[in-house]
């Protein structure tokens with residue numbers, strides 16, 4: 001998005017609360033690869049989608065510092081729960097610090113480990129799944145979560161444009177090829193309806209028919 005348009009869009013989008021602002025700042029100061037964090041616009045979109053879906057159970061793959069988890073948790077129904085999985089145990093203390101300060105702390109369950117191993121052990125049916133882990137594993141996550149999503153439930157996958165690389169036939173690194181493979185697979189999967197939103201780095205929204 002052009003900078004001026006982005007500025008205008010953010011000026012006309014609900015402000016981040018103080019906790020999210022601090023989490024954004026501290027992630028940039030203390031944690032490597034801060035660009036991985038969802039940020040203001042995407043966070044508000046995730047919050048809005050979550051409110052629209054009104055989920056009882058959410059699964060997130062790829063917590064990072066917890067920004068998107070805090071946004072998604074906003075739409076949970078009373079008694080709702082969000083499971084979020086992060087493979088990097090060095091992030092655990094930082095994530096817990098922020099989750100515990102949120103009014104949604106009791107609704108967020110953090111799992112530390114590889115989502116591929118952890119997903120089968122979570123005995124839940126999900127209304128909403130957010131896939132935002134290792135880009136090379138998107139299809140594996142999709143297969144792992146599919147039967148745990150209720151009929152009419154949603155799967156959202158982030159970074160499906162991969163900085164535009166998916167469009168360039170000369171870009172054939174492992175990450176780009178895996179995202180392309182995921183996009184093609186879900187697009188032709190008759191078990192889901194799909195729409196790709198060109199927001200930030202691209203978000204694929206899937207509805208299980």
Ligand SMILES: C[S@@+](CC[C@H](N)C(=O)[O-])C[C@H]1O[C@@H](n2cnc3c(N)ncnc32)[C@H](O)[C@@H]1O
Nearest residue numbers: 036037038062064067068086087114115133134
């Ligand atoms: C793009 S970041 C997530 C950003 C976060 N969802 C947000 O929007 O603020 C991706 C995260 O996925 C984690 N990750 C990578 N592979 C994973 C796996 N197999 N299981 C769980 N987490 C994984 C990485 O360590 C990293 O913290």
